[in-house]
Amino acid sequence: MTETMTMAKALNEGMRAALARDSRVLLMGEDIGPLGGVFRVTEGLQAEFGDKRVLDTPLAESGIVGTAIGLAMSGFRPVCEIQFDGFIFPGFDQITSQLAKLTARHEGTLTMPVVIRVPYGGHIGAVEHHQESPEAYFAHTPGLRLLSPATPHDAYWMIQEAIASNDPVMFFEPKSRYWQKGEVDRESAGIATHSSRVVREGTEVTLVGHGAIVSMLLQAAELAAEEGTSVEVVDLRSLSPIDFDPIVASAQKTGRVVVVQEAPGNVSVGSEVAATVAERAFYSLEAPVLRVSGYDTPFPPAKLESVYLPSVDRILDAVDRALAY
Amino acid sequence: MPYTAATVQLLSPEGTLVHSDASEQYLPYVDKLSDDALQEFHRHMVVMRRFDIEAANLQRQGQLALWVPSHGQEAAQVGSALAAKPQDHLFPSYREHVIALMRGVDPITILSMFRGLSHGGWDPKEHSNFHLYTLVIGSQTLHATGYAMGLNLDGLAGTGDPDKDTAVMVYFGDGSTSQGDVSEAMVFAASYQTPQVFFLQNNHWAISVPVSRQSRTPLYLRGEGFGIPSVQIDGNDVLASFAVSKANLDAARAGEGPRFIEALTYRMGAHTTSDDPSKYRDNSELEFWAQRDPITRFDTYLRGRGASQAFFDEIAAEGDDLAADIRKRITELPVPASSTMFDNVYSDPHPLMDAERAALADFEASFEEGN
Numbered sequence A: 001m002t003e004t005m006t007m008a009k010a011l012n013e014g015m016r017a018a019l020a021r022d023s024r025v026l027l028m029g030e031d032i033g034p035l036g037g038v039f040r041v042t043e044g045l046q047a048e049f050g051d052k053r054v055l056d057t058p059l060a061e062s063g064i065v066g067t068a069i070g071l072a073m074s075g076f077r078p079v080c081e082i083q084f085d086g087f088i089f090p091g092f093d094q095i096t097s098q099l100a101k102l103t104a105r106h107e108g109t110l111t112m113p114v115v116i117r118v119p120y121g122g123h124i125g126a127v128e129h130h131q132e133s134p135e136a137y138f139a140h141t142p143g144l145r146l147l148s149p150a151t152p153h154d155a156y157w158m159i160q161e162a163i164a165s166n167d168p169v170m171f172f173e174p175k176s177r178y179w180q181k182g183e184v185d186r187e188s189a190g191i192a193t194h195s196s197r198v199v200r201e202g203t204e205v206t207l208v209g210h211g212a213i214v215s216m217l218l219q220a221a222e223l224a225a226e227e228g229t230s231v232e233v234v235d236l237r238s239l240s241p242i243d244f245d246p247i248v249a250s251a252q253k254t255g256r257v258v259v260v261q262e263a264p265g266n267v268s269v270g271s272e273v274a275a276t277v278a279e280r281a282f283y284s285l286e287a288p289v290l291r292v293s294g295y296d297t298p299f300p301p302a303k304l305e306s307v308y309l310p311s312v313d314r315i316l317d318a319v320d321r322a323l324a325y
Numbered sequence B: 001m002p003y004t005a006a007t008v009q010l011l012s013p014e015g016t017l018v019h020s021d022a023s024e025q026y027l028p029y030v031d032k033l034s035d036d037a038l039q040e041f042h043r044h045m046v047v048m049r050r051f052d053i054e055a056a057n058l059q060r061q062g063q064l065a066l067w068v069p070s071h072g073q074e075a076a077q078v079g080s081a082l083a084a085k086p087q088d089h090l091f092p093s094y095r096e097h098v099i100a101l102m103r104g105v106d107p108i109t110i111l112s113m114f115r116g117l118s119h120g121g122w123d124p125k126e127h128s129n130f131h132l133y134t135l136v137i138g139s140q141t142l143h144a145t146g147y148a149m150g151l152n153l154d155g156l157a158g159t160g161d162p163d164k165d166t167a168v169m170v171y172f173g174d175g176s177t178s179q180g181d182v183s184e185a186m187v188f189a190a191s192y193q194t195p196q197v198f199f200l201q202n203n204h205w206a207i208s209v210p211v212s213r214q215s216r217t218p219l220y221l222r223g224e225g226f227g228i229p230s231v232q233i234d235g236n237d238v239l240a241s242f243a244v245s246k247a248n249l250d251a252a253r254a255g256e257g258p259r260f261i262e263a264l265t266y267r268m269g270a271h272t273t274s275d276d277p278s279k280y281r282d283n284s285e286l287e288f289w290a291q292r293d294p295i296t297r298f299d300t301y302l303r304g305r306g307a308s309q310a311f312f313d314e315i316a317a318e319g320d321d322l323a324a325d326i327r328k329r330i331t332e333l334p335v336p337a338s339s340t341m342f343d344n345v346y347s348d349p350h351p352l353m354d355a356e357r358a359a360l361a362d363f364e365a366s367f368e369e370g371n
Ligand SMILES: Cc1ncc(C[n+]2csc(CCOP(=O)(O)OP(=O)(O)O)c2C)c(N)n1
Pocket: A030, A059, A061, A083, A087, A090, B095, B135, B136, B137, B172, B173, B174, B175, B176, B177, B203, B205, B206, B207, B267, B271
């Protein structure tokens, strides 16, 4: 049986289930208690589980991540909320130099089941530091796993997958999708760990993306279909590790791949997808793998975000260029 | 009741001068002020509040994406800013709109940020050393300390020349005191004995989190812990804000090292226009602080000193004029050309910027040609 809910609610329900299942699961972050977080994703959870399970923390991201590490050492499974993408950086040292490495430094005797939730991406017209896509820094860091759901159903299951992981997971939530509704099946078997997924089948061009971009890819595929082009769409869902098999299989079928992301394109997750497709599907390719990304500039003032971010037009332009080879 | 006997208050909520152990050393600064100077304090506070109300209206009408109100914090901001000399450098957080205006930043420039047209863009050198806003909580405290270290290296403090000696003032909030950056700024400031004043506006909330979550000790004692002489003031008393800031900026300029001021005030409105305080705080607190409003008490004080009704009418009209002016100009602001995104990412030429600027221009041209 499925229910219709927003992604924010699906995440809330996923965390509620994890909190109920395991008393060692804790939530911590700025304004996540009575306010329920600035996006209300933790709404009602402190009231239900108490302030010893849902911690409104002091205003310090290094403090949040650093103490989450210590809590994990004492056997807890902390789920941290970072308020906005652009505010993760005060915690960067604790994430990349500590959290990511402690299991290796303990030669496997210590697990680090810490989840760091990061609302990310643009399309909300917000001020500086509130619309960024910093996932590449973390995908580049050995020792971290990265997930990013695109639908409420995936969000419900993937947040639970993240909390169940014994490794640190950076969980990137596409904030512009928080209020989009979708069907969630809470009785399904969940989804395979770190799996990408073909969300629309096609034969001529493959579009690959993650998070908020996925719905844009589906829109582009729809428009391309009207023009007679058959487009396949793959949702990455996991940014580290990347589940390449479905992407490579799709590339072998269509021969043309366009990777789309909001983040700046230079040395990005999309670069990695492009390189791997080139390595593994070289003889099937009819065109070079193309990237459509945010420009390599700071995220601009909001009135320019529609120019900066990939758009359906820019995606279709890349589809045309791929077809023209 | 957050005040203690150590809290410096020069003007009571009833609008009368306060004589106490804490106030005595600062009252002489007030005695020196002429009626005109005192009216200037009031003018800034009243005009600011009007500006703030208008900006919130503009946000509601969809003209701004966001507004960060400063209602209730006028005295802390106006008093401290008037204590600074023109050569002093001021590093704001993101709520010090009145100081921006006082330092010559066009109010429309502030509003452009919240309309999504810029990330700041004014040049502190041309706007009386008022630096850009910083939205990443606490970061600016380190920049201020570094700037003050530079003043020391350049021999611009402690020379005895009143036109040359310079200090730095940095604004930050109660929530920000939990950030490592803020502690590190105090470590560096104490270590290098920088000519600077840390001006903390404790408005009692960091979005939904009360100051009790950030600190179990009065925050000015944090400064003391770092070896920085620190004082707590009634931040809703513009005279205390002025006099204590002046005394401490004078000390910093004279080369006596850093100082720390905690101004007790209150965020009367929402954190921003996106926030709903009814979810986390109750009205009794609001009433307590409403009775300690910075403008009301100063109004009473000025009237007691014989300020004419004409003066009050005049500043109210000035506020209305400013509101009308921004209402008109906000809709006339142009959206910057797309290519401006690439313009100042680097100071020197960069191939990626050139390539992407050209690609975007081609892409946009393809639509104009109707391709
Ligand atoms: C590093 C960082 N983390 C989180 C935020 C989100 N945020 C914006 S304002 C704010 C509260 C700030 O409180 P305080 O320092 O007391 O300043 P106030 O807003 O009360 O003036 C938070 C958590 C941010 N801007 N920067």
